[in-house]
Amino acid sequence: MSNEKKQWDPSQLRKYDISLEQIPRYDYCDPRVDEIMDENVRQKPVIIQNSNVVASAKKWNLDYLEKYMGNGDYTVFLSRNHKFKYYDDKKVAKINNGDMGKNVEFTQPTKKVDMKLPEFLKRLKEWKRGDDRLYLQQGLNNTVGPEIVRDFLNFDWDFCNGKQTKHNWGPLTYNLLLIAMEGNVTPCHYDEQQNLFAQIYGYKRCILFPPSQFECLYPYPVYHPHDRQSMVDFDRPDYSKFPKFKEAKGYEAVIGPGDVLYIPIYWWHHIESLMRGGHTITVNFWYKDGPNSSISYPLKDYQKVAIMRNIEKMLQDVLKDPREVGPLLRTMVLGRFT
Ligand SMILES: CC1(C)c2ccccc2-c2ccc(C[C@@H](CC(=O)O)C(=O)C(=O)O)cc21
Ligand SMILES: [Zn+2]
Numbered sequence: 001m002s003n004e005k006k007q008w009d010p011s012q013l014r015k016y017d018i019s020l021e022q023i024p025r026y027d028y029c030d031p032r033v034d035e036i037m038d039e040n041v042r043q044k045p046v047i048i049q050n051s052n053v054v055a056s057a058k059k060w061n062l063d064y065l066e067k068y069m070g071n072g073d074y075t076v077f078l079s080r081n082h083k084f085k086y087y088d089d090k091k092v093a094k095i096n097n098g099d100m101g102k103n104v105e106f107t108q109p110t111k112k113v114d115m116k117l118p119e120f121l122k123r124l125k126e127w128k129r130g131d132d133r134l135y136l137q138q139g140l141n142n143t144v145g146p147e148i149v150r151d152f153l154n155f156d157w158d159f160c161n162g163k164q165t166k167h168n169w170g171p172l173t174y175n176l177l178l179i180a181m182e183g184n185v186t187p188c189h190y191d192e193q194q195n196l197f198a199q200i201y202g203y204k205r206c207i208l209f210p211p212s213q214f215e216c217l218y219p220y221p222v223y224h225p226h227d228r229q230s231m232v233d234f235d236r237p238d239y240s241k242f243p244k245f246k247e248a249k250g251y252e253a254v255i256g257p258g259d260v261l262y263i264p265i266y267w268w269h270h271i272e273s274l275m276r277g278g279h280t281i282t283v284n285f286w287y288k289d290g291p292n293s294s295i296s297y298p299l300k301d302y303q304k305v306a307i308m309r310n311i312e313k314m315l316q317d318v319l320k321d322p323r324e325v326g327p328l329l330r331t332m333v334l335g336r337f338t
Helices: 031-037 062-068 089-096 117-125 146-153 157-166 211-217 243-247 301-319 322-333
Strands: 019-022 025-027 046-049 073-079 110-116 133-139 172-180 185-189 194-201 204-209 249-255 260-263 268-273 280-287
Touching: 025 031, 031 046, 031 157, 062 117, 062 146, 073 117, 110 117, 117 133, 204 211, 204 260, 211 243, 211 268, 211 301, 249 260, 301 322
Parallel strands: 019 249, 025 046
Antiparallel strands: 046 260, 073 110, 073 133, 133 172, 172 280, 185 268, 194 260, 194 280, 204 249, 204 268
């Protein structure tokens, strides 16, 4: 182990009652990276070290970003606590205009505001306990200044395109620039995209679970604005409502500048910016999944999650009232499919 100063301390990690195994780390040119990422064999998370994927963004500190990000409006989420729970605006709208019947209401856990970068940075610097926490999440698009565009174009696209081709991913859909306050948490959820998660500044602790642990993580119903999020509060798990959460077995890594974490499609991930670690800067690369060359049996766990999602959507469409979906599924299964 190199004797360089340890960049973080275990006391900066939040404490959870979850059994965790370390995610392997390899150099970008190590063949084991592609073996682990191989969709036909394992498709497991791996940390890719010393790649130059976002080397051109090494100089992205807050002063540089303030100087060159331009004066566009950026999407900032505000939260009363350390959790920033994803929610789907379109599903909130459907609930608010009564599509789900009148007995379903939803209170948004975070507020989404547009903010100029200087104001975001000012609030970050002046933040004190009791204030709303902030999380800037902005697609890297043409609203940013020419220097940032140049840095973006200088990402190591050969590396990313190489992974996209080798692992039969679909098109790149998004690059999100993420600037989080120390201690911010993105609670456990999965995305339907392959993700190269490139850490630029500061340290993030990532806890991942495979799609096979669907039963232990209790996702919200698909119609719910928190679709794809786990209902389990990791800070205070309710084991009476979510007994199988005790059996969850996760993978963990703390990533820092220059690390790229591969988050495979449908893999659950909980991401936190280390406490007392200052702000963090990340750029993620989301890719759609590739065309299934040919369906092979047995089906993969993530394909079964996709099937369950489709069944829920279909039942929701025909039953309308979400309260009828559970009873119908219970009637169909209990006592019949032992
Ligand atoms: C929490 C937040 C700001 C948010 C609020 C409302 C709607 C969407 C999102 C959203 C989407 C992605 C991330 C980045 C990352 C988690 C992380 O790095 O914190 C992650 O999950 C991924 O790269 O897949 C973070 C967010
Ligand atoms: Zn995610």
